[in-house]
Amino acid sequence: MQRKYRAKILVTLRPSVLDPAGVAVQSGLKQLGYDNVEQVRIGKYIELNVISPDETSARKDLNQMCDQMLANPVIENYKFDLIEVESQTGVY
Amino acid sequence: MQRKYRAKILVTLRPSVLDPAGVAVQSGLKQLGYDNVEQVRIGKYIELNVISPDETSARKDLNQMCDQMLANPVIENYKFDLIEVESQTGVY
Known part of the structure; x- marks a missing residue:
C-alpha cells in the first residue's frame, strides 16, 4: 500500500552566510x-x-531531495514536516 | 518598554495561481x-x-509590511508566527 504525505520544507541560509536579499x-x-x-x-x-510506502521511506527520499536539489547544503539548512494526507490501496 | 519579537513569515501563492517554479x-x-x-x-x-511595545502592535505592523512589501496580496497568501525573544527597558 502506498501512502501520501504532504511535506512542508523550510530552506534557510546558514547563520554565518550573508543574506543580501534580507x-x-x-x-x-x-x-x-x-x-x-x-x-x-x-x-x-x-x-x-x-x-511512499511508509513515513521512514518518505523522510529518506525527502532528505535526499533536499541534499541533491532543493537546498544547497554548503550554505543552507533545511527542515521539514510531514503529514499523512491520504492512503492509497493498489499500485501507485 | 519595548519588546522584541521574532517573526517567521510564510508567503505562498494562492492555490488558484499557477506556479511555474514549482x-x-x-x-x-x-x-x-x-x-x-x-x-x-x-x-x-x-x-x-x-x-514593539506589545504583541498586538507587532502583529499590526507585520500585517502592514506583508500587505505592502513582503507579499503580493493579489496572488499570494501569508501567515506568520510571533515569538517574544527579549524585553528591553528604556527607549529603543
Missing part, C-alpha cells in the same frame, strides 16, 4: 517607515506531496 | 529519479525581528 528587504522596509525591524533573513518554503 | 522543480526531481513527487509549490520564508 539586507535589501530590511532597507526597503525602513524606507516605508518601519524602523523597528532588524535581522531580516530570506529563505524558501516548498510544499510537495511524496508517495 | 513545475520546474517537480520536473527536475523526476529527472533525478523521484517519480513519487507531485503538487510542488514554491513560496518564501522570511524571518525578522520586530521591536
Whole structure:
C-alpha cells in the first residue's frame, strides 16, 4: 500500500552566510517607515506531496531531495514536516 | 518598554495561481529519479525581528509590511508566527 504525505520544507541560509536579499528587504522596509525591524533573513518554503510506502521511506527520499536539489547544503539548512494526507490501496 | 519579537513569515501563492517554479522543480526531481513527487509549490520564508511595545502592535505592523512589501496580496497568501525573544527597558 502506498501512502501520501504532504511535506512542508523550510530552506534557510546558514547563520554565518550573508543574506543580501534580507539586507535589501530590511532597507526597503525602513524606507516605508518601519524602523523597528532588524535581522531580516530570506529563505524558501516548498510544499510537495511524496508517495511512499511508509513515513521512514518518505523522510529518506525527502532528505535526499533536499541534499541533491532543493537546498544547497554548503550554505543552507533545511527542515521539514510531514503529514499523512491520504492512503492509497493498489499500485501507485 | 519595548519588546522584541521574532517573526517567521510564510508567503505562498494562492492555490488558484499557477506556479511555474514549482513545475520546474517537480520536473527536475523526476529527472533525478523521484517519480513519487507531485503538487510542488514554491513560496518564501522570511524571518525578522520586530521591536514593539506589545504583541498586538507587532502583529499590526507585520500585517502592514506583508500587505505592502513582503507579499503580493493579489496572488499570494501569508501567515506568520510571533515569538517574544527579549524585553528591553528604556527607549529603543
